[in-house]
Amino acid sequence: MIDTIETEIDGSLLEGGGQVLRVALTLSAVKKIPVRIKNIRGGRAKPGLMEQHLKGVELLRDLCFARTKGISFGSREVEFIPEDLRGGHYRVQIKTAGSISLLLQVALPCTIFANAPTTLDLKGGTNAEMAPQIDYTTEVFKPLFEKFGATFDFDLMKRGYFPKGGGEVVVTVNPVESLKPVDLTDQGKVTSIYGWAFAAGTLPIKLAHQLAYGATEELKKFDKVEIERYKEDRNIAPDNCAGIILVAETDTKCYLGASALGTKNEDPEETGRKAAKELVAVIEEGSCVDKYSQDQMIVLMALAKGQSRVRVGEITLHTKTAIFIAEKMLKDVKFEIIPSGTTNIIQCTGS
Structure with missing residues (x-):
């Protein structure tokens, strides 16, 4: 001890x-x-x-x-x-395809309370299963993070896929005095759905088109859907991977996301459809935050100065875990779950 x-x-x-x-x-x-x-x-x-x-x-x-x-x-x-907490330049290299996004989940709340700007040079996996793709972190989580009054600059140097990893991102964060509470309880109306379907390494761009087609077919009910299809530059993404990232933006500035990676055992169009169905489900239930950002909100709500309210769908096990840990460690913080139709409102007065 x-x-x-x-x-x-x-x-x-x-x-x-x-x-x-x-x-x-x-x-x-x-x-x-x-x-x-x-x-x-x-x-x-x-x-x-x-x-x-x-x-x-x-x-x-x-x-x-x-x-x-x-x-x-x-x-x-x-x-x-x-x-x-001290700012500065920090380098981390995960030898596997371990998720850079998960590293950012632990580091970002710390760097915004450091005594000086912080630069994080992180190496590992950028697009992998069982963790948010890095594109989700920048296109969905970042605008939600900014609602709390903090932000980060992001540069993608190289993509890293399973099993090799080898991706690299550089993130710069300026500290803030405190986090602002948020009220994310009105989903509003979807104004656009956009996304990216990609193929990398030796895989043909046809896979990106198939992923995008499957998603587009599932999203026909929405007026504005734009999914970019592209082949990754071999200098940035030398290894094989294919995937899709989808984002729905609303007129109340809610950002909802879904994503999927291609596999050998599933038709690419079906993979695209699954990602789109996941996004549609979040939209239709009326949530302001999807399940991948839901648990990340808990730490920010606990540290924000004032009462925060966030409308979500079913409370995930990850979110229940984050709430349990936050309440155990921060004695003055208490979360309340308020059922509201097909959704739940998570409420918290931060520390």
């Missing part, structure tokens, strides 16, 4: 994976709360810190000069005692 730690988190609870670790350490770093996390990823077949989680913990350690114990591959218990 490296110090007296009052807050202890069981990493096997609820979602039981990396989400517990990410939320707990992000709030620890921002609020300077010493924390011990036990049974890390206890709900997974291979528990403990994997490469991606390890790099995230190391990045947060460096951002706040934390004293730590247990930061090693496979570790199932971490102790984390943070100091002040």
Whole structure:
């Protein structure tokens, strides 16, 4: 034990994976709360810190000069005692196709409260399963993030796909004094649906056209749908991958997203249709935030100055986990779930 730690988190609870670790350490770093996390990823077949989680913990350690114990591959218990958050230039390289988007989930809330601007040079996977594609982070999450009064600049240097990874992005963040509360309860009317269908490496552009066609067929009921189809530059994306990212924008400035990656076992048109059906479902239920941004709102709401309200669909397990961790670590924060027709309103007065 490296110090007296009052807050202890069981990493096997609820979602039981990396989400517990990410939320707990992000709030620890921002609020300077010493924390011990036990049974890390206890709900997974291979528990403990994997490469991606390890790099995230190391990045947060460096951002706040934390004293730590247990930061090693496979570790199932971490102790984390943070100091002040400091800006600067930080480099992280995930050796696998681990998600850069998930690294940003833990880093962004910390960098906006640093004492100076921060540049993050992150290497890993940009478009992979089981995590938001980087295009989703920039086109859907970023405008939602900006509603809280913070933003980031983003440069894509190289794309990295499963299994090699090797992608690179550079993100620059200027700090803010505080986050503003948000009221995202009126979806409004969809004004446009747009997106990108791509093929990379040696895969033919035909796949991008098929992905886009499948999505377009499913979105015929909407007036304005524009899906760009393109072949990635081999200098930026040398490896094979195909996928689609869709965004719906409303007149109340809600941003809803859906995406899918092509697989050998599914017709590309069907893959495109599935992504579109997912987007249509979110629109029709009246949500202001889709399930991929839903849990990311929790940390921002907990740290914002004032009461935030966000309309969502079904409360996901990731969101339940984030709420549980936030309430456990921030004693003055309480979330309320208010059922509202086919949706739920998440309400919180931030710390």
